[in-house]
Amino acid sequence: MNRSKFLISTKDLDQEVVYEFHDLAPEELDIKCGRSITVGNINATVSLQKSAIGIGVDFRVVFHGEYICMRCLIGFADNYDSALHLDYVEGDDPYLHIENVELNPHDADRVYYRGPLIDLSLGMREAVLLALPITPVCKDECRGLCPECGTNWNLKSCKCKVDKAGIFTPQSKTAKK
Ligand SMILES: [Zn+2]
Ligand SMILES: [Zn+2]
Structure with missing residues (x-):
């Protein structure tokens, strides 16, 4: 799968930049549909803005999903609209080689990267997965x-x-x- 369209250069990012992705197949974001949930093509809007610690990225994903109720086994469809904010921080993950760390609440929102390219597919994938029900019921x-x-x-x-x-x-x- 060619991921290069999700790799965005963070060089010369002086003002807010917005990227739009239309009709992404779930496989492009490495989303595997299970037996009970099927995800349709995804439209995403991603805006990047310099922040004090790195680059603040806002993801918004909109997609249609179908799922099978785990109780009555009848199929249902729903439209999902999900947003997620991540801070991309340049450098190594300080927790990479430490076990059993106590994470601060903001650590979950941070992605460490080696510049100058960042991979936007990570956040889009996360935003889709966040929206999906863990236990689908009608x-x-x-x-x-x-x-x-x-x-x-x-x-x-x-x-x-x-x-x-x-x-x-x-x-x-x-x-x-
Ligand atoms: Zn049901
Ligand atoms: Zn009966």
């Missing part, structure tokens, strides 16, 4: 499938002797289409 109160007969409990109940109340709290809302 709605919080999804009642799932009966483990005995497979009936979708969001749509109707069944006569199996399963402690339904113990699994999910029944709600009166109808299933999201």
